Amino acid sequence: MACELAGLPAPPRSAVQPLATLSVLPAQQTRRMAASANGLGSQNTKNRHHRVESTRDCVNEESENMDLDEPRRKRDKVGSQVIDLTLPEKPATLPCVSCGDDYDPTLLAHMACEHDYCQDCVQRVVVNALNDEACYPPRCCRQPFHIDAMRHFLTPEIISGFHEKQIEFGTTNRIYCSNPTCSTFLYPANITRDRGDCPICLVATCTICKGASHSGDCPQDTGVQQVLALANGEGWRRCSKCKAVVELGHGCNHITCRCKAEWCYVCCAAWKTCPCPTWHEDRLLARAEHIVDQQPAAAPQPPQLQRPQQVAAARQYALEHHNCDHQAWSKVGGFANCDECGRDCNKYRFQCVGCRMDACYACRMYRL
Template structure:
């Protein structure tokens, strides 16, 4: 129950921080509309806007304060007095575990460790402490791995906090707010480029607490009071339109589809249609472009073959792709013992690759468990 309460507090904190920023932006919109209409600004608008900014600040600080007052190395006695705890040395712990406990294999590094030292993911896969920490740390710098998950099930912070330490847990909380922020803005100072927390944004101006640079949250450039935003990326966006590229509505990244269906999952986990750009599946667009379907079918049918695949085999694979386009990869994967490139992260695996028996996607073990 304590873990459930902790999770609820964490989720509410993230939601409050983002909601407060929404209120801040709404107030800024209202003030802009009033000015454009030539109407006098109401006296209470400025206090309201400050209140919205303060809400965002308090919600974010509340997340941080939980770690400032509840450090993992602190403890309390039953009467409320502070108790000093001395950690057991790793060598002593290892000897004790080896004598009394069964060993379990880590699904990531495949080394064996005492079972009590393992961390169980919601899907029942076991991770050692080092691999758990690495997965969390990697998710903080690679958006496609966030939130950390195994077999498409999110690994709750409450289940791994004891293994992470204060610093990583605090960074995880901050990253959660960043990933949930639909208007995320980064410092326009290229040497800084830090994410601007909701409480650092006042109206449409973000003030970086690290370098004090002010950034316009609309055009993402240095603040430009009294002048309209200038689009310095117009040529790139024009090229994107000419080439038929799409832009993610959430994170605004440009995406070019080479081979595959029109169901796009951005690295920020937003799903949309590549044809029209709306959220998946709120449109009537076709799932596959015929040319891309044929290219993918030829790619799959021609794997590991010297000669081009027969047309009948290409047609069979194409039909399978049409039927399996929403593959959840939950079936058994086939191991192929030869060097291959992962179709997800594009890393080259010299020893083996895994292939989904349903849709024939080839991926490394890490992408299979933590990215797909």
């Protein structure tokens, strides 16, 4: 009975002692036990309420997590307001601006003008530009395509053709094969001076008149015709090997051209194959006077006697040494003109010991 009054569970029947053996507890101890039983019951009640509240909190938290797990949705709470930072979803496909078909964005070429092209349309635009110069370079909204950035959309043949046309369309004076059935563009590597050789049909083309190649000067080359007319009027000669025009002011008729060809200044034939004289008297005297002018001043003598004697001696010396091979040189100070290139030698020049030819340092080292 005391356990029931205290709110405690009853002991098992086997443990219940007979009434005769039970002792009566004091009243004060009985009240303490009852108070203890009441406190234990209230604690159990609080625990039950705490479990209920925890369950509600878990349900609310799961509900909030489900809201946060929505695709591409973010929430931010500022005070009592909730700001929705929802990001726009990217479309699964995008249309090609040319054909209008929808494609995966990774299969489209993105242009600088924000337009997208599929692979077939990109190739069609580029090929049309290579076939029609008015459409070159390939572009969209007047902005050229970046070929290097879209290589994976083009075939190797189209890329190679684009770079070839880039050279062709960028050339101002274009040369094409003169064969009407070929008409291949001749690149700079296929052109040598005034002749272009077609790598396809092997036909030679004149780069001046753009017709079939021909021997001699091109009649349509007005610049060459004017120079030749001037050369004929001045008595100049032209090298048969390199076609350079040569003027002989003084010296013998033996010409050694810059191309190393040796020929006669009178008839332009190869040297020592013609009966022409080695010297002309006027050029011989001009050479003698040039030698005298280039020499240092001699011992003091009357000017009217000094000059003729020096010229006569220089004339005789030039006749004896005109076949000089320029093996020995001496360095002479003072101003002079190079007999080979005409350059001014302000401080010093090199003079050939054999023929007294004056040369600058460059001609002495690299030409003679």
